[in-house]
Amino acid sequence: MVSSDAQHAELGGLGALWRSQRMGSGPTAVAGAVLIILLTASPLAALVISVFTGGVKAVSILADSSILWLIARTMLLAALATLWAMILGLPPAWILTRTDLPGRRMLLAVAVLPLAIPPYIGAFTYITLLGPVGWVNGAYQAMGGSGPIVNIYGLWGGVFVLGLFTYPYILLMAGSALKGSDPALEEAARAVGLGPIDAFRRVTLPLLRPSLLAGGLLVFLYALSDFGAVSLLRVTTFTTEIFHQLNTRFDQQNAAVLSTVLILITAMVLIAQRGSLGRRSFVQRRSGVRPPTIYPLGRWKVPALCCTYIVLGGSVFLPVTLLFYQTGSTTSLLHTLITGHQFLWNSLWTATVAATAASGLGLFVAYLAQRRRGLAGVFVVSATQLGYAVPGTVLGLSLILLYNAYLPWVYGTAAMVILGYLLRFLPQAVQSSTAALVQVDSNLEEAARSLGRSIWQALREVIFPLIRPGIAGGWMLVFISSMKELAATLLLRPAGFDTLPVRIWIASIEVDYAGAAATSLILIAITALPLFLITRRDATLSRLD
């Protein structure tokens, strides 16, 4: 009797599977996929076409030996920044999720706040501190030392700053994996006589691999496409060279060729990451798993606290304090807030619309790729991933070319700014939705479908409640990135429409540091608040579970 029931369910499941395959290629899915590919791939196509129309002369820049040097340097920067972010992010991730450190939930919510600080602001504060005539060197010379002892400019400075303000990607990914992993595995390891460190190295770390790779990928790709921080820190990378070709030589051809190379590099990195994940099966988070073991710290409490506070100090407290100092007074902060409220609203509503649209599209793309492992899914996902690769300036210029020619009524409105955010940050939404969907057993959906629910009902009643935290996380990431976006916004903003990052940029070229600092504080506060709330909520919910 029992076995016949099981057989029945299995048959029903098969039926649902077959139907879902048919549904996947239904008109809605096809139309959606085509729309997304058009939206995301058109700027890229414009770029590639402009390379090919240039003929042989266009690619002559590739024959230049300095291009290899440029590739090597950019890759080195990105790899070292990723390594540094892992060094900064992994210990707090473990300490804050798996130990009894006092106040760890609050600290976890604070530890993700560097995401709210744009690296160009971080770079700026560290130049004030560690520049050749920064405070540290000033103090050193006042004490009788000769010459500067630290110099933030150059490759190492770039690595330092980029890692410092992107480590929360590692922290978030590793932290949620640590929270979700099955404690039975570690207990088994301890039972066969492994010490806590060996257990971590041989059991926990391998389990963390997918999330470390995902977090590392975000940092790596961020470093690859960053312009603001590296140009402030005087590091020559692909993006600064593209900027140079565009803005000094007015050579759109060379810029297009360099951008295409950058896109190819990014595509290879993405393929490598997928390959490395593909060989292993995912660890599924099932309901009913016990919460992970919390280790008592004992005499390690003080070192763990120090370690956490050093990371938080360098990435949150120090920059924010410095910005307060540069702002001068609360009145000037208020003054900036009142005179600049229009820019604040501009940033907020464009970022909100972009984040919402990206979450919707991201869920669609992730669902399509997850449930329909066909070529279509691969195409759509790849098309959306390109946002990682195209530097903001290049994306902005391609969009101008395309939309001014074909959709002139969209061009010159704030919709262009939203579109810029959407294209640049859609990958983050896709990534979050995919990560959430992977953890939902597709049998659940099949079961709902076999019980007579339509595909939409199954989505709404079964899948969506399970993946909601993932969607919210993706929304947050896109919102935060959009709030910080500068390069594409500079080009795509309609005349008379400035956002907060644009105002920071304008204040800094006007050498109005107090204004720049005040606007930065407003931006950081507005971005940090929802980030803080959602991290806290996440922590509270998992405690309730």
Add this chain to the structure above:
Amino acid sequence: MVHIRRLMFEFRFVRLVSCWAVLFAVLPLAHEPASASAFELVVYSGRKESAIKPVVELFERETGIKVALKVGKTSGLANEILHERQRPRADIFIATEAGVCEILAKEGVLEAYASAGARAIPVEHKSARGLWTGISGRARVIIYNKNLVKSDDIPSSVLDLTDAKWKGKIAIAGTRERTTLAWLSALVGTMGEAKAKAYIDTLLENGMKVLPDNSDVWRGVGSGEFAVGLTNSPNYHLALEANLPVGVVYPDQGPREMGVLINPNAVAIVKGAKNLDQAKRFADFLLSKPAQELLVKHAFEIPLLPGIDPGPVKPLSGFKALQINQERLADLEERTLSLFPGL
């Protein structure tokens, strides 16, 4: 119990999210649509906001024409104008350097207009075809840190900077700053390729530091990171305003020496401008006395028109200028860039 707490929490969260959503659904309605069509003149300005905004506001008050202002870097805005050429969005382009206008002129995206007010502008500071007009000027000067450079050591020529005593102490902005590029082109044009190349190579061997932009140069010299800097005259006044210990030299003033290069700021009308009449009025207005005084006073620029008070700035008549026209500089540009890859 847990269940109830969770429900309460969910309820609070949902309420928070819906407030957020409602707020943003309403907000865009509360503000005017930010479309440029609501404006009667669109100005892309490479000049700083603090320098151009008072002028724009005065224009709006006097004419009643509503202006949409987009402030950016000159080169970035020029790229935008090039990309928008099929359907131009800007009516007016204000550049911090005339070479960019020459590039745009070569690309055919500028409209010729000879304002009556431009007649008194010296010929080397306006386009021969009327495609752009200088509105103020900047001199290419040497600034130095008064605490680091003794008065006997102050250089009088840019050529002095090859001396070993300046080793590692000189700052210049790279060719990313178009005023540097213009200066290099001027050197190539007056000294000849070989001499100019030898001079710059000696400077680089002497440890001249190439920085991303001019504000790095004057701040670096002001803070003592560098002893001397090659930059533009307004930056000297900006450094003074920031209470930094800097001095200035207008170099190469001897009878056989080349003089100081002047980079004009320029205004141009974009070809195909939707608001051509207003654009012409704006160009006229920029050359009028009240606008000129605002432009010069707020940014320490050198007036190019007679009868405008230069304030603390050295006027055109106060120093020997290097004679070279912008078209020639623009022609030399490509060659200059290939001669000095390190800049």
